[in-house]
Amino acid sequence: MSHHSRSSSSSKPASGDAGLFLWRQAVRAARGTLFTSLVTAVLAALCSVGFACLLAQLIAHLYEASHLLATVLLLGGAGALLLLRCVLAYVSETGAQQVAARSRVALRHQLYTQILEHGPILGRNESSGSLSTTLMERVEACDGYIARFLPQLAVVLVVPPLVLVLVGLHDLAAAAILFGCGLLMPVFLAIGGIAARKASLQQFRSLSRLSGLFHDRVKHLPTLRVFGAAARAADQLETAAQDFRRRTMAVLRVAFLSAGAFDLFFMLALALIAVHVFTSSMELAQKLTLFLLVIEFFTPLRALSASYHDRASAIAAVVDIKALLAPRRMANEGNRPAPSPLRQPSLELRNMTYTYPGRSKPALDDFTLRVEGTEFLALTGPSGAGKSTLINLLLGFIEPEKGMMFLAGQPLHLINPTDRTAAFAWVGQRNHLFYGTLADNIRLGRPDAAEVEVMAAAKAAQLGDFIASLPDGLNTLIGERGFGLSGGQAQRVALARAFLRDAPVLLLDEPTAGLDHATAIELMLTIRQLAEGRTVLMVSHDPVALQAAERVVKLEAAA
Numbered sequence: 001m002s003h004h005s006r007s008s009s010s011s012k013p014a015s016g017d018a019g020l021f022l023w024r025q026a027v028r029a030a031r032g033t034l035f036t037s038l039v040t041a042v043l044a045a046l047c048s049v050g051f052a053c054l055l056a057q058l059i060a061h062l063y064e065a066s067h068l069l070a071t072v073l074l075l076g077g078a079g080a081l082l083l084l085r086c087v088l089a090y091v092s093e094t095g096a097q098q099v100a101a102r103s104r105v106a107l108r109h110q111l112y113t114q115i116l117e118h119g120p121i122l123g124r125n126e127s128s129g130s131l132s133t134t135l136m137e138r139v140e141a142c143d144g145y146i147a148r149f150l151p152q153l154a155v156v157l158v159v160p161p162l163v164l165v166l167v168g169l170h171d172l173a174a175a176a177i178l179f180g181c182g183l184l185m186p187v188f189l190a191i192g193g194i195a196a197r198k199a200s201l202q203q204f205r206s207l208s209r210l211s212g213l214f215h216d217r218v219k220h221l222p223t224l225r226v227f228g229a230a231a232r233a234a235d236q237l238e239t240a241a242q243d244f245r246r247r248t249m250a251v252l253r254v255a256f257l258s259a260g261a262f263d264l265f266f267m268l269a270l271a272l273i274a275v276h277v278f279t280s281s282m283e284l285a286q287k288l289t290l291f292l293l294v295i296e297f298f299t300p301l302r303a304l305s306a307s308y309h310d311r312a313s314a315i316a317a318v319v320d321i322k323a324l325l326a327p328r329r330m331a332n333e334g335n336r337p338a339p340s341p342l343r344q345p346s347l348e349l350r351n352m353t354y355t356y357p358g359r360s361k362p363a364l365d366d367f368t369l370r371v372e373g374t375e376f377l378a379l380t381g382p383s384g385a386g387k388s389t390l391i392n393l394l395l396g397f398i399e400p401e402k403g404m405m406f407l408a409g410q411p412l413h414l415i416n417p418t419d420r421t422a423a424f425a426w427v428g429q430r431n432h433l434f435y436g437t438l439a440d441n442i443r444l445g446r447p448d449a450a451e452v453e454v455m456a457a458a459k460a461a462q463l464g465d466f467i468a469s470l471p472d473g474l475n476t477l478i479g480e481r482g483f484g485l486s487g488g489q490a491q492r493v494a495l496a497r498a499f500l501r502d503a504p505v506l507l508l509d510e511p512t513a514g515l516d517h518a519t520a521i522e523l524m525l526t527i528r529q530l531a532e533g534r535t536v537l538m539v540s541h542d543p544v545a546l547q548a549a550e551r552v553v554k555l556e557a558a559a
Contacts, residue, residue, distance in 0.1 A: 019311075021322060022146060026100075028106065030098060036092075037096040038150065040091045040092040041151035045155045045158070048296055049162070049166070052293060052296050053166075054074055055292060061074060096148070103142065104139055134208075139321070141313045141314055144310025145313075155303070160182060163293050164178060164179060164182070166293055167290060171277070171282070174290050177269060177272045181268055182265075200312045200315070210240040210243075213237060214240075254312075270295075273291070336410070345423070345504055345505060346409070346535065347406070348371070349369045351368055352366070353401045353402045356389075364389055364390065367555070373535055376548070376550045377537055378538045385556060387555055391537075394507060395507070423505050424503050424507055425503035426498070427495055427507070427511050429509055431491065437474060437475045438467065438473075445498060458496045460496070461495040463493070466489060492526065508527065508545075511524075
């Protein structure tokens with residue numbers, strides 16, 4: 001029996017797919033506010049059309065010194081439409097910004113959730129700088145599409161055709177000129193959009209490279225200083241920054257050229273219709289109406305052209321957003337509860353095969369293993385044999401290409417994520433300690449634990465004397481990555497988390513790596529205490545650690 005995971009390779013999405021993706025995000029985030037914003041944007045544009053018509057009549061009445069009452073009524077109507085337009089435009093703008101903000105929050109929440117699901121495996125193909133760029137810059141780039149492009153697109157779909165009909169009712173020749181010039185606009189917008197999307201995608205990729213490079217070099221600045229490579233790193237950053245500058249200027253060039261093409265057609269249409277109208281014998285009010293309607297025809301198109309760069313940036317940003325949001329699990333997985341009560345469970349892996357993306361050689365190939373309940377089993381073998389891959393498979397960070405995993409006889413991939421996570425406690429070779437108190441770091445094992453329980457877990461991990469020597473005890477602040485603690489103390493904090501978690505299965509990934517012989521022996525004595533009554537799977541090269549195991553299995557590298 002085999003279990004296949006669905007791995008999505010992200011290809012470049014078409015602009016229609018990206019636009020549909022952003023539309024769905026906006027609808028899910030604030031459906032009512034979105035439609036209110038679109039409708040009020042169209043109504044505001046229609047008020048502008050009505051205002052232009054009344055303004056033409058008003059100017060003609062003033063020029064011809066017509067009846068005073070008609071002039072006052074036209075003035076009042078024009079003022080009312082102008083005021084209404086301002087109110088509607090305000091409602092549309094604020095609504096669109098609210099939709100964009102809610103979509104941004106919802107999209108970031110989805111990305112954070114996906115990053116947590118992927119776990120540390122994501123770091124194999126994505127730098128932290130690139131992920132930060134996706135979470136910040138790429139999500140921000142979607143705002144313009146929702147807040148500006150969508151309302152303007154709704155206006156363009158309604159107002160220019162209506163204006164074209166109104167112009168045709170006054171003069172068919174003017175309507176034909178307007179239609180001809182207006183018909184060329186979408187063509188040039190599409191051409192400019194293709195170039196802008198390509199330039200924006202290259203700009204985002206350049207920004208990702210710069211972000212990743214900057215984050216990595218700053219994080220490892222002490223190493224660069226020790227090896228005298230700080231100057232070379234600065235040159236690399238300068239090169240990446242210059243590349244980003246060139247990409248940004250390319251985006252701006254496309255944007256300005258698109259605006260120039262629009263102005264060319266606008267002025268051409270205005271000049272042709274002006275010559276036609278003012279050489280004809282039609283009345284002044286009709287001439288002014290046609291002239292002002294030409295402006296109202298192109299005003300929404302100008303606004304759409306101005307926001308077309310927002311569309312191109314958003315579509316380019318969606319490429320990496322969709323790649324990060326690509327689903328990893330089958331739709332029918334993760335619905336069953338864990339076996340209850342879950343005590344001393346067996347752990348079994350059957351015919352496990354997994355190949356990392358971009359690799360031709362499998363990390364695991366048809367591997368089978370069974371760990372009995374309360375057994376302490378150690379896995380050893382050469383680097384690249386797939387030992388850490390097994391840990392990642394059990395924790396759910398990756399899914400096997402084929403094969404199955406069982407916990408107490410239950411298929412592991414069918415257990416819901418909450419129960420699956422609760423079944424395991426993990427201690428690795430590089431356990432991350434966060435800036436904060438010792439208590440906060442230990443509470444990662446069980447966030448709702450009382451201080452008495454945290455202290456009991458710390459004492460079980462042989463941290464009692466160390467904590468008692470600290471002026472603030474458990475409330476002592478430690479630096480990021482455990483700054484201020486020795487390697488052995490940092491590992492004991494990780495063990496305290498595992499004691500506090502009190503999970504039935506304990507996974508250990510090189511727990512004594514980087515420790516001296518004496519510290520490794522002391523740590524393994526503590527681990528033996530933690531292993532009592534639990535099912536333990538340990539990955540290690542260390543002879544000290546292997547001696548503590550009840551059974552040792554050597555894993556060979558896949559051929």
